[in-house]
Amino acid sequence: MLAAFSIGLSSFHGIDWTTLAVLALLSVICESAPAPLDSKNARVSLSYSAGLASVILLGPAGAAMVGASAIFAGRRDIGLVKRLFNGAQFALAGYLAGVVYIAAGGETGKPTNGSFPGIITPYVGAVVTYVAVNFALVAVVLVLTKLAPLWGFQWRPIGSLAAGQLAYGMFGLLIAAPWGLIGPFSAVLVLLPMLLARWAFEQTSAQKRAHAATIAALCQAVETKDYYTRGHSERVSRGSAMIAQAIGMPPSRVGAIRYAGMLHDVGKLGVPTKVLQKAGDLTEEEFAAIQLHPMRGLEIVREIGFLDEALAGIMHHHERMDGTGYPMGLAGGEIPEFARVISVADAFDSMTSNRSYRAARSLEEGISELRRCAGTHFDPALVEAFIAALESEGWTQPEPVCPPEGEEIETTQQDHDDPSTPLRVASEGVR
Ligand SMILES: [Fe+2]
Numbered sequence: 001m002l003a004a005f006s007i008g009l010s011s012f013h014g015i016d017w018t019t020l021a022v023l024a025l026l027s028v029i030c031e032s033a034p035a036p037l038d039s040k041n042a043r044v045s046l047s048y049s050a051g052l053a054s055v056i057l058l059g060p061a062g063a064a065m066v067g068a069s070a071i072f073a074g075r076r077d078i079g080l081v082k083r084l085f086n087g088a089q090f091a092l093a094g095y096l097a098g099v100v101y102i103a104a105g106g107e108t109g110k111p112t113n114g115s116f117p118g119i120i121t122p123y124v125g126a127v128v129t130y131v132a133v134n135f136a137l138v139a140v141v142l143v144l145t146k147l148a149p150l151w152g153f154q155w156r157p158i159g160s161l162a163a164g165q166l167a168y169g170m171f172g173l174l175i176a177a178p179w180g181l182i183g184p185f186s187a188v189l190v191l192l193p194m195l196l197a198r199w200a201f202e203q204t205s206a207q208k209r210a211h212a213a214t215i216a217a218l219c220q221a222v223e224t225k226d227y228y229t230r231g232h233s234e235r236v237s238r239g240s241a242m243i244a245q246a247i248g249m250p251p252s253r254v255g256a257i258r259y260a261g262m263l264h265d266v267g268k269l270g271v272p273t274k275v276l277q278k279a280g281d282l283t284e285e286e287f288a289a290i291q292l293h294p295m296r297g298l299e300i301v302r303e304i305g306f307l308d309e310a311l312a313g314i315m316h317h318h319e320r321m322d323g324t325g326y327p328m329g330l331a332g333g334e335i336p337e338f339a340r341v342i343s344v345a346d347a348f349d350s351m352t353s354n355r356s357y358r359a360a361r362s363l364e365e366g367i368s369e370l371r372r373c374a375g376t377h378f379d380p381a382l383v384e385a386f387i388a389a390l391e392s393e394g395w396t397q398p399e400p401v402c403p404p405e406g407e408e409i410e411t412t413q414q415d416h417d418d419p420s421t422p423l424r425v426a427s428e429g430v431r
Helices: 002-010 017-032 047-072 080-103 120-144 155-176 185-223 232-246 251-263 266-270 284-291 293-301 310-315 337-351 363-373 380-393
Strands: none
Touching: 017 047, 017 185, 047 080, 047 120, 047 155, 047 185, 080 120, 120 155, 155 185, 185 232, 185 251, 185 266, 232 251, 232 337, 232 380, 251 310, 251 337, 266 293, 284 293, 293 310, 310 337, 337 363, 337 380, 363 380
16 A cells, blocks of 8 residues: 555656646536535535546646646535635545555556556545545544534435445546547547436426426415414424334435325315314314314315326325225225325324414424324324434424414314314314
8 A cells, every 4th residue: 555655645646647637627516506406505526427537547746736736626505614625625536536546556548448447446446445435534523523423423315425425436446447538538438428317316306306396385374374383294204204214215205205294184185174273062063064174174185296106195194004094994004105104204293383372392292192092093103213304303392373463364173183182073082
């Protein structure tokens, strides 16, 4: 390894400055337009490809200089400190990747026919090193700035981010391989389709953001029906996703159940406000109107194409395991899995939130109520999965609600989601 370090340092001599300038320019262009990964702030940059191509073509020192060019990325959303950090991060990652590449037997310079397949193993070592160093440096900064906890890190999104970066890194070999034959044009050949793919990726990301905005608008409309249920949809969405992840649902279904959790009560828009706000016992007709809200929800969002499996969750979230729920009276495994998941998160958040007619119950009370109703109301396996997820991820109860003074607010007097306070119906008592 020491020999590799010295080779790395000596590779400043005789460096191909034209190649370095072209790769640095490519790196800056790619770094200036990273592709968003989702609605959060995670982004992945094609500059990994240029950085790793430079490991082969220029060696450790050249790769460090190409990495350092990230300082000049044309992004308005990052300040000088972040630029300097990015430049230093990519420079160190490039240098160490180059050292590993040489230590594993890789040769620097333009690859020839004879370079293959021997170049592949050292190059894979360089890619893994490059990604690992980048992750380690970012993780250190996140922990030091307390933006991420030392323990209890969310590894699932980090895993998919790392997989994307490893894949982008492998494209560096495609750039470097024909460099001896066609020069810098090889970068254009490889990066042009990648930039097109990135553009398509960004369209998908923009579409996801539009979906999220649509869902949020619908949720806001539902929550205006009751001042006390603000944030309920968001929390049910989070709780449902916690259960879904705990039982090993794939990411696409976890995403769908997030939507279902957000929209589970959208059918309340179709229930007369005077019924929701009634303080006394409900008549049979009023009770029937409330029981219809899952069907109304389905009618409202059925035409929204991207909801797919979420629709079943919305329609059946009030079914019970013993078959006494509504609207269809399904029992056990007949109830769609999404609906059984949402039912648990919905009831838990309802019980542990304030309502106009009662204070919030504690998390422990909510958990014991879930356990008490497991098997009759809730799927016992999902209840236990939720409790396990609560223990590992925690749960933030909403702050007590203080309606603004002098302002008329809308609020319901009976919460149909709360299993510990069933609806009161005039003819037959509680339901
Ligand atoms: Fe509901």
